Amino acid sequence: TSEDLNKMFKNYGELNNAKKITREIIKNRGKNEIKTTTQLNEIIYPLIPNRISNKILSRVYQAIRIEVNNELEAIRLLLKQTVELLKVGGRISLISYHSLEDRIVKRFFKTGKFQGEIEKDIYGNYSLPYKIIEKLIVPNQTEINKNIRARSAKLRIAERV
Structure with missing residues (x-):
């Protein structure tokens, strides 16, 4: 759910813009299934400044990894x-x-x-x-x-x- 994604990004990725990222993922997920990291990156890139994009993306994937692997x-x-x-x-x-x-x-x-x-x-x-x-x-x-x-x-x- 949207709440679960937001909580995951906020708690495990320590992201300040977790709501914005969650909203965009939910919106795009409704159009097409997100199957690759490239697709996820394309959704997130417009939401983050270029100078810290690697840092933010690392935190997004950290949050996903922590959640999936418990x-x-x-x-x-x-x-x-x-x-x-x-x-x-x-x-x-x-x-x-x-x-x-x-x-x-x-x-x-x-x-x-x-x-x-x-x-x-x-x-x-x-x-x-x-x-x-x-x-x-x-x-x-x-x-x-x-x-x-x-x-x-x-x-x-x-x-x-």
Whole structure:
């Protein structure tokens, strides 16, 4: 539906013009079935400035990929399972490639939850499943020059407590 498309582009692509893109896709989908990325690109190009067209298109396809593959839920499921699978003292290292993934990992490592407040007992004490043992690691310029895809990678390391 139109609402589903808009929500997908807004939440997973972090697009400010999600409504406009959704409207145009719905309009064109009514005329002809959209079967190729070229067709989708032709619908979206007129809506975005040339200087940032690659950035916007990347976000559109990111949103579609995340929705189709259910990627964020897979990350949440993995993180929940690590609490049971890792022994105390075991370490987990996760590489995220965009802000949506990183936000989930960072929040879980810090609070043991995906959203909301840390749960405390009646005395105000709380226990966390992980202790962050390394600060955020990002690639330096040399690494990025060797491997351009590394530019958005963020490595987070935590230890089971």
